[in-house]
Amino acid sequence: MLCHAQYREAGLFIGGTNYIGELGKTDFIRPSFKTPSATLLYKSNFSPRLALRYELGLSAIKGIDSLSAEPLRKERAYNFTNSITHTSAILEVNYFKMDLSDFQTSWSPYMFAGLSYLKFRDLYYATNEQNASYQANDFSLAIPMGVGIKTRLGMSFVLGFEIKALYTFSDNLDGSFPTFVDEIDQQPAFGDNLSNDWVVFTGFSLTYSFGRGWFIEGLL
Numbered sequence: 001m002l003c004h005a006q007y008r009e010a011g012l013f014i015g016g017t018n019y020i021g022e023l024g025k026t027d028f029i030r031p032s033f034k035t036p037s038a039t040l041l042y043k044s045n046f047s048p049r050l051a052l053r054y055e056l057g058l059s060a061i062k063g064i065d066s067l068s069a070e071p072l073r074k075e076r077a078y079n080f081t082n083s084i085t086h087t088s089a090i091l092e093v094n095y096f097k098m099d100l101s102d103f104q105t106s107w108s109p110y111m112f113a114g115l116s117y118l119k120f121r122d123l124y125y126a127t128n129e130q131n132a133s134y135q136a137n138d139f140s141l142a143i144p145m146g147v148g149i150k151t152r153l154g155m156s157f158v159l160g161f162e163i164k165a166l167y168t169f170s171d172n173l174d175g176s177f178p179t180f181v182d183e184i185d186q187q188p189a190f191g192d193n194l195s196n197d198w199v200v201f202t203g204f205s206l207t208y209s210f211g212r213g214w215f216i217e218g219l220l
Helices: 071-076
Strands: 004-019 034-044 050-064 077-092 107-124 133-155 157-168 199-218
Touching: 004 157, 034 157, 034 199, 050 199, 077 133, 107 157, 133 199
Parallel strands: none
Antiparallel strands: 004 034, 004 199, 034 050, 050 077, 077 107, 107 133, 133 157, 157 199
């Protein structure tokens, strides 16, 4: 059965990031606005519980060994900064049915997962250097997943708070496993190459709902 409703949203996610890998702190969720993230969102709602959203974002990450609680990292004293451009297609599922064309349900928790494509800087550590250097751009796929909660603001806006963990298929967001180039004097790889890097995004989204279309009633 089809029902008439607003089914598109467009907006912005703003928040902070933290990286999980071979350098720096090991906290799973510790966002910092010194490493901000900004993401454009577009969402198609196929039912009151199911949506497909597309993202285009730019984020910063960093790791500083001297701030770590682990003695070996503090002694090593490496540090890096990196920037990530990410595009994603994500399936989002509301816990409660939210029809944006009426006020029957005004809020809902949600969860999501999808696929991302990343562009980032390929870093390395020069001999006798503790600061990572940039040598080229690199690319990777990643899997975004997370949870959030959202609420309506009037008839047209939706405010959300979410935590998104991005599992990357790269272990060199931090320079620990760089691309080795003969002309560059590089230190060897370090850390555990069996564990890829993660990036966690924590923040708020604000979207504007528009468009009139047909929901698929009973879908999820």
